[in-house]
Amino acid sequence: MSAFAYNAEGDMMAEGVALEAIARQVGTPFYCYSTAALRAGWQEFADGMRGMNASVCYALKANSNLAVIKLFGDLGAGADIVSVGEMRRALAAGIPGRRIVYSGVGKKPSELMAALEAGIGQINVESSAELEMLNAVAGQLGVKAHITIRVNPDIDAGTHEKITTGRKDDKFGIDIDLAREAFALAGRLPNLKVVGVAMHIGSQLTTLDPYRDAIARVRELIVQLRADGHRIDRFDIGGGLGIVYADEKPPAIGDFLQVVRKETDGLGCELTFEPGRRLVGEAGVLVGEVILVKPGVSKTFVIVDAAMNDLIRPTLYDAWHDILPVRRPRPDAATIRCDIVGPICESGDYLAQNRDLPPLSAGDLVMVRSAGAYGAVMASSYNTRPLAPEVMVDGTRFAVVRPRPTIDEMLSSERFPPWMEKA
Numbered sequence: 001m002s003a004f005a006y007n008a009e010g011d012m013m014a015e016g017v018a019l020e021a022i023a024r025q026v027g028t029p030f031y032c033y034s035t036a037a038l039r040a041g042w043q044e045f046a047d048g049m050r051g052m053n054a055s056v057c058y059a060l061k062a063n064s065n066l067a068v069i070k071l072f073g074d075l076g077a078g079a080d081i082v083s084v085g086e087m088r089r090a091l092a093a094g095i096p097g098r099r100i101v102y103s104g105v106g107k108k109p110s111e112l113m114a115a116l117e118a119g120i121g122q123i124n125v126e127s128s129a130e131l132e133m134l135n136a137v138a139g140q141l142g143v144k145a146h147i148t149i150r151v152n153p154d155i156d157a158g159t160h161e162k163i164t165t166g167r168k169d170d171k172f173g174i175d176i177d178l179a180r181e182a183f184a185l186a187g188r189l190p191n192l193k194v195v196g197v198a199m200h201i202g203s204q205l206t207t208l209d210p211y212r213d214a215i216a217r218v219r220e221l222i223v224q225l226r227a228d229g230h231r232i233d234r235f236d237i238g239g240g241l242g243i244v245y246a247d248e249k250p251p252a253i254g255d256f257l258q259v260v261r262k263e264t265d266g267l268g269c270e271l272t273f274e275p276g277r278r279l280v281g282e283a284g285v286l287v288g289e290v291i292l293v294k295p296g297v298s299k300t301f302v303i304v305d306a307a308m309n310d311l312i313r314p315t316l317y318d319a320w321h322d323i324l325p326v327r328r329p330r331p332d333a334a335t336i337r338c339d340i341v342g343p344i345c346e347s348g349d350y351l352a353q354n355r356d357l358p359p360l361s362a363g364d365l366v367m368v369r370s371a372g373a374y375g376a377v378m379a380s381s382y383n384t385r386p387l388a389p390e391v392m393v394d395g396t397r398f399a400v401v402r403p404r405p406t407i408d409e410m411l412s413s414e415r416f417p418p419w420m421e422k423a
């Protein structure tokens with residue numbers, strides 16, 4: 001059962017709270033996250049990992065609201081971060097440094113230094129240049145950096161062009177054919193301690209075969225590396241499990257873990273999982289209000305106050321998000337063909353195109369489903385639109401976990417150069 005469903009009176013509820021009630025209090029647009037849904041995803045991982053030597057480092061970039069991070073941290077999650085900003089978020093939410101994994105293809109020396117100073121448990125290195133850089137930084141600090149090397153297993157994850165990361169031509173990881181050289185280099189660098197191998201083959205995967213193939217390739221590599229004299233104690237599998245946007249049938253978390261368990265059997269590695277989207281995507285929605293409806297010759301434009309700056313996925317990834325009226329339409333209501341668009345001056349500013357929806361009019365609320373991942377985190381204030389607030393629901397209570405900034409707050413960080421100031 002989804003945490004977002006109509007009640008008997010026809011009001012769309014987030015658990016026990018009507019979205020309309022939240023809209024009245026915080027205004028639109030806003031993001032809303034369900035605690036029950038967030039917990040349910042976590043629990044599936046926890047159940048599936050029972051008896052495995054494995055842990056979950058939640059990939060913050062999918063949704064890095066502090067309340068969301070703390071919820072997972074309190075349940076026992078570590079964090080997968082890709083910037084020092086995310087590191088600060090993880091630490092601020094109470095996740096200890098030793099449970100943080102630092103990924104990313106272009107970490108700066110200053111960032112590596114900050115990570116080592118904070119006692120980050122594992123740095124996933126993605127190039128020989130980064131090995132040298134990290135070795136130098138660790139030497140300056142007089143510490144040994146614990147690293148894995150992220151390899152690129154050359155597997156097509158079969159997902160959208162912009163979120164597949166494990167093919168030879170993608171910028172991520174070290175080509176699996178060059179990995180032994182990289183490990184040899186790491187072994188010679190005095191301030192690095194190699195603890196394992198990492199991979200992450202893409203995002204929104206809806207089949208398990210790419211995982212199976214990639215793990216098999218990395219497994220072979222691990223055997224070679226051990227023969228070369230390296231200690232490989234950890235295998236970081238990455239994230240990438242898909243969710244339902246339209247009619248996808250992503251594998252159950254338990255089935256995914258079962259495949260990993262089988263493919264890594266006897267390897268003797270501690271496993272790390274870095275799920276992002278799967279833990280938060282379906283647990284969040286974006287709610288907007290219809291500003292006006294503009295009938296056209298071939299279709300109708302429903303102009304809402306949520307826009308591409310709030311949710312860029314439709315225009316960036318051709319993503320399809322389900323859109324529902326917050327007030328349940330009458331079952332016999334006729335539908336009209338429409339585009340749900342925002343007010344921004346870009347033709348790419350749409351949330352949905354060519355949908356058959358019951359007639360909507362000014363003041364109606366609409367809910368965009370599966371917006372909990374790569375939604376609020378990718379928002380911008382383009383057109384000087386304040387970032388949409390984020391709300392967390394837990395049972396019958398809700399709280400604003402990031403307020404909408406005022407326009408004054410938005411303007412206050414900017415200044416005129418001195419030569420423009422009045423005398």
Ligand SMILES: *Cc1c(COP(=O)(O)O)cnc(C)c1O
Pocket residue numbers: 059061062080103104200202203204238239240241274275276277278
């Ligand atoms: C983005 C990313 C993840 C999370 O990906 P999801 O598809 O959201 O699960 C995990 N690990 C790394 C290294 C990433 O870059």
